[in-house]
Amino acid sequence: MNKKNLIVAGIAGAALAVAAAGGAAWAHHAFAAEFDGKSPVLLRGKVTRVEWINPHAWVHIAAVGTNGTTTAWMVEGGTPNTLLRSGIDRNSLKPGTEIIVRGYQSKDKLCRPACKANGRDVTFPDGKKLFMGSSGTGAPVDGSDASEKK
Numbered sequence: 001m002n003k004k005n006l007i008v009a010g011i012a013g014a015a016l017a018v019a020a021a022g023g024a025a026w027a028h029h030a031f032a033a034e035f036d037g038k039s040p041v042l043l044r045g046k047v048t049r050v051e052w053i054n055p056h057a058w059v060h061i062a063a064v065g066t067n068g069t070t071t072a073w074m075v076e077g078g079t080p081n082t083l084l085r086s087g088i089d090r091n092s093l094k095p096g097t098e099i100i101v102r103g104y105q106s107k108d109k110l111c112r113p114a115c116k117a118n119g120r121d122v123t124f125p126d127g128k129k130l131f132m133g134s135s136g137t138g139a140p141v142d143g144s145d146a147s148e149k150k
Helices: 003-027 080-086
Strands: 035-051 058-064 070-076 098-106 115-123 129-131
Antiparallel strands (some): 035 098, 098 115
């Protein structure tokens, strides 16, 4: 590759990096941009998949409703690092693990391809309850985050 091609490749790479960073910045949002603080949800079901991605991890669960029907939910958590610091890791959220998630439903109630919620805390089969949200996002002060002042 000659010097001119290296410069063009470098510029293209830099532009791609800036575009990618812009997308990540856009994807990170305040709670109120996507979720409804007046629509609390309590979801009980089995983990089907976990996406350990930034800026928010997603826990997919098959939640069983009071009428016995199963609904797919995507529950947004904090960053993977936030979850790890809270004590939540890949071993605690394996597919098939039954959990209870308390959180808030998205403003978009259409549930396509799945219902979405922002998770505030998760309770495991052994009764252990851990914070799974992210602080300072504008979510309701509901006692889930010990670092928030009431």
